[in-house]
Amino acid sequence: xxxxxxxxxxxRPPRFSDFTLxxxxxxFQRALASLGIDAxxxxxxxxxxxxxxAVQAAIGKASIVCVVMExxxxxxxxxxxxxxxxxxxxxxxxxxxxxxxxxxxxxxxxVFIDSQTxxxxxLLPFSLPDSSTPTLLIVSPGGEAVLKRLLKEVEKTIxxxxxxxxRGRWVRMCGVQEExxxxxxxxxxxxxxxxxxxxxxxxxxDFLVRSRQETSLKSVIETIEERWxxxxxxxxxxxxxEVVGRLLLQQKKWLAIAESCTGGRISARITxxxxxxxxxxxxxxxxxxxxxxxxxxxxxxILEAKGAVSAEVAAAMADGIRRREGVDLGLxxxxxxxxxxxxxxxxxxxxxxxxxDRQETIPERFLFQGDREEIQAQAAQMxxxxxxxxxxxxxxxxxxx
Amino acid sequence: xxxxxxxxxxxRPPRFSDFTLxxxxxxFQRALASLGIDAxxxxxxxxxxxxxxAVQAAIGKASIVCVVMExxxxxxxxxxxxxxxxxxxxxxxxxxxxxxxxxxxxxxxxVFIDSQTxxxxxLLPFSLPDSSTPTLLIVSPGGEAVLKRLLKEVEKTIxxxxxxxxRGRWVRMCGVQEExxxxxxxxxxxxxxxxxxxxxxxxxxDFLVRSRQETSLKSVIETIEERWxxxxxxxxxxxxxEVVGRLLLQQKKWLAIAESCTGGRISARITxxxxxxxxxxxxxxxxxxxxxxxxxxxxxxILEAKGAVSAEVAAAMADGIRRREGVDLGLxxxxxxxxxxxxxxxxxxxxxxxxxDRQETIPERFLFQGDREEIQAQAAQMxxxxxxxxxxxxxxxxxxx
Numbered sequence: 001x002x003x004x005x006x007x008x009x010x011x012r013p014p015r016f017s018d019f020t021l022x023x024x025x026x027x028f029q030r031a032l033a034s035l036g037i038d039a040x041x042x043x044x045x046x047x048x049x050x051x052x053x054a055v056q057a058a059i060g061k062a063s064i065v066c067v068v069m070e071x072x073x074x075x076x077x078x079x080x081x082x083x084x085x086x087x088x089x090x091x092x093x094x095x096x097x098x099x100x101x102x103x104x105x106x107x108x109x110x111v112f113i114d115s116q117t118x119x120x121x122x123l124l125p126f127s128l129p130d131s132s133t134p135t136l137l138i139v140s141p142g143g144e145a146v147l148k149r150l151l152k153e154v155e156k157t158i159x160x161x162x163x164x165x166x167r168g169r170w171v172r173m174c175g176v177q178e179e180x181x182x183x184x185x186x187x188x189x190x191x192x193x194x195x196x197x198x199x200x201x202x203x204x205x206d207f208l209v210r211s212r213q214e215t216s217l218k219s220v221i222e223t224i225e226e227r228w229x230x231x232x233x234x235x236x237x238x239x240x241x242e243v244v245g246r247l248l249l250q251q252k253k254w255l256a257i258a259e260s261c262t263g264g265r266i267s268a269r270i271t272x273x274x275x276x277x278x279x280x281x282x283x284x285x286x287x288x289x290x291x292x293x294x295x296x297x298x299x300x301x302i303l304e305a306k307g308a309v310s311a312e313v314a315a316a317m318a319d320g321i322r323r324r325e326g327v328d329l330g331l332x333x334x335x336x337x338x339x340x341x342x343x344x345x346x347x348x349x350x351x352x353x354x355x356x357d358r359q360e361t362i363p364e365r366f367l368f369q370g371d372r373e374e375i376q377a378q379a380a381q382m383x384x385x386x387x388x389x390x391x392x393x394x395x396x397x398x399x400x401x
Numbered sequence: 402x403x404x405x406x407x408x409x410x411x412x413r414p415p416r417f418s419d420f421t422l423x424x425x426x427x428x429f430q431r432a433l434a435s436l437g438i439d440a441x442x443x444x445x446x447x448x449x450x451x452x453x454x455a456v457q458a459a460i461g462k463a464s465i466v467c468v469v470m471e472x473x474x475x476x477x478x479x480x481x482x483x484x485x486x487x488x489x490x491x492x493x494x495x496x497x498x499x500x501x502x503x504x505x506x507x508x509x510x511x512v513f514i515d516s517q518t519x520x521x522x523x524l525l526p527f528s529l530p531d532s533s534t535p536t537l538l539i540v541s542p543g544g545e546a547v548l549k550r551l552l553k554e555v556e557k558t559i560x561x562x563x564x565x566x567x568r569g570r571w572v573r574m575c576g577v578q579e580e581x582x583x584x585x586x587x588x589x590x591x592x593x594x595x596x597x598x599x600x601x602x603x604x605x606x607d608f609l610v611r612s613r614q615e616t617s618l619k620s621v622i623e624t625i626e627e628r629w630x631x632x633x634x635x636x637x638x639x640x641x642x643e644v645v646g647r648l649l650l651q652q653k654k655w656l657a658i659a660e661s662c663t664g665g666r667i668s669a670r671i672t673x674x675x676x677x678x679x680x681x682x683x684x685x686x687x688x689x690x691x692x693x694x695x696x697x698x699x700x701x702x703i704l705e706a707k708g709a710v711s712a713e714v715a716a717a718m719a720d721g722i723r724r725r726e727g728v729d730l731g732l733x734x735x736x737x738x739x740x741x742x743x744x745x746x747x748x749x750x751x752x753x754x755x756x757x758d759r760q761e762t763i764p765e766r767f768l769f770q771g772d773r774e775e776i777q778a779q780a781a782q783m784x785x786x787x788x789x790x791x792x793x794x795x796x797x798x799x800x801x802x
Contacts, residue, residue: 261672263673264665264668264669275741276664277688281691285684295696
């Protein structure tokens with residue numbers, strides 16, 4: 001079987017955003033990977049005149065070519081050069097789609113409309129004269145967000161068009177060492193038809209399990225669940241803030257956070273989720289000594305005796321924010337993100353995380369590796385994981401009743 | 402003159418981080434763009450065996466080929482396949498570098514050592530038998546962070562090797578409409594040798610001004626400064642949190658923040674900067690009604706009469722956090738990030754931002770467009786810009802004294 005390759009073309013200027021939450025095309029790339037399509041190339045198209053040339057070159061190398069446009073509300077303005085390009089590379093004639101705001105498209109184009117913006121996602125399968133495998137051109141005039149929202153439709157088309165038998169599942173873990181997972185994977189008898197890929201993630205690891213046989217995929221997933229289940233926060237590719245959000249909503253609990261070295265990252269992740277105001281009450285980023293006293297009520301004596309980065313202060317922060325805000329769960333993080341501020345006794349990367357509920361407050365000690373950004377990201381991830389485990393424990397207690 | 406193209410190869414798995422702060426290769430891409438090198442392609446190398454093949458293919462298409470490895474502390478382990486690849490594609494012999502932890506490298510390789518990790522950055526210029534322009538191979542065994550830190554060295558080598566005369570400057574603006582800038586650029590007499598590229602950025606725009614003549618570049622920069630100076634926060638490519646951080650440090654002022662719809666993003670951006678604990682005191686993310694009362698002292702009557710998203714509440718939040726924390730500057734943001742929660746009177750995208758200093762508290766109204774993430778990003782950017790303007794006003798007052 002010929003290996004199917006994909007190429008992604010981005011028709012837009014690079015965006016120098018200071019604060020993007022995901023890497024470009026993550027969702028698309030992830031979806032392709034779980035169908036067994038690995039080799040992904042990116043190219044940026046600078047000017048309109050280069051579009052057709054770039055797509056032609058990509059078609060020469062890949063069976064799936066995806067053109068993503070700049071985000072924005074002017075997708076209508078871009079339709080004209082796009083439909084011309086689509087007709088030219090596919091050698092198909094333009095015909096009316098029946099949708100008045102889209103008009104002409106090459107025959108055979110599948111049109112999906114994004115419910116949020118009204119922008120179309122265009123899927124055009126065609127055959128090149130000298131090729132036995134089909135080519136799929138995916139065009140998203142509405143940008144990456146539209147592609148992401150209509151990903152299921154793209155997956156369906158790809159599965160059918162290329163008759164793919166490989167299926168994959170993403171499993172995401174927090175709180176395990178990559179080494180341990182790697183060792184287990186290399187030693188476990190997972191079956192020759194099964195492929196397990198590991199991707200490093202902050203404070204954990206993401207798994208991609210692939211197989212051509214549904215039964216062996218299922219059995220490997222079960223093996224992972226048995227051996228590593230407690231560490232797996234997602235079996236569907238969800239983020240930890242999505243998982244924690246759902247648990248809080250189900251259990252009708254409210255969360256408040258006291259952050260220090262993570263500087264607002266946990267709160268920013270929680271509030272990425274629409275509707276998070278139904279379970280997230282507040283966060284205090286207590287970056288100075290006095291603010292830890294004033295905002296979350298850490299006793300001055302503890303701060304002076306133990307220092308801001310200590311189990312005692314983490315516990316007082318989590319307990320303090322929970323009581324002050326009168327919520328079910330308090331979460332706190334205090335640590336040294338670096339690059340300066342570390343000592344022999346308290347090195348860069350030392351982080352305390354505490355979770356406080358109405359029964360107890362438990363601080364834990366961590367030592368993360370990496371630069372400032374990596375330490376902040378790992379601490380935020382682990383903190384969310386600690387909330388998940390607290391919520392799951394209650395879940396389990398409830399089931400046992 | 403032959404156009405110089407660059408290709409970036411990434412030898413690492415895609416990282417599905419939930420919370421990356423910049424897009425991959427941003428800094429490198431930005432540096433190349435300011436030297437007039439635009440066409441940047443990315444390719445991911447999946448397995449070790451594919452390295453040489455990928456580099457060979459890239460050399461066929463581009464004059465500058467950059468190989469970036471996975472981050473981490475094991476750059477030593479990767480040196481061996483890398484040096485073999487370098488020797489093979491350049492057809493040069495391996496010789497001792499004189500640095501014991503690096504050992505052998507092809508003759509002519511320039512080695513720069515990263516002071517933070519000790520990892521080398523390897524620059525190898527060579528000539529292909531059938532080409533008149535040189536080829537530059539850039540290899541970063543220590544990853545993207547090392548490449549970023551040693552970018553100046555890379556720039557120097559590129560300038561000299563390719564005898565480039567184009568120079569560029571990045572200008573970053575906040576608070577202007579893209580349309581206005583675009584119109585001005587198209588109408589202003591900037592000179593035929595000058596190229597001005599615009600890149601959308603949250604709540605503003607980034608400019609790249611390029612020219613082969615130093616004098617005309619200077620004169621265009623002066624023209625921009627005269628016409629748009631008040632909106633320009635950076636002439637060197639700095640982020641707004643870097644600029645604001647420097648101003649706070651210079652003026653010996655402390656900042657505290659009360660966020661609502663931005664959910665901790667402003668605080669997270671401020672605390673990206675090492676040493677921000679010298680001017681950043683605290684942030685409260687008051688996501689619920691009661692937390693606005695309890696944490697920053699917004700009077701209940703105002704909340705009930707005006708609603709959480711109002712000029713009055715924004716003012717009370719900024720003033721409240723400043724007084725409670727006893728700092729020089731209070732910043733607040735309250736708004737509707739969507740996708741739900743909007744009304745005809747208070748639509749999604751409505752945001753109030755207030756800055757409070759010891760003299761006055763000024764709330765302002767904004768209406769941002771886009772999805773939840775885009776609205777949050779724009780609100781955070783504009784809020785930081787408001788702090789910058791407040792600090793600059795004081796700067797100007799001081800100069801006039």
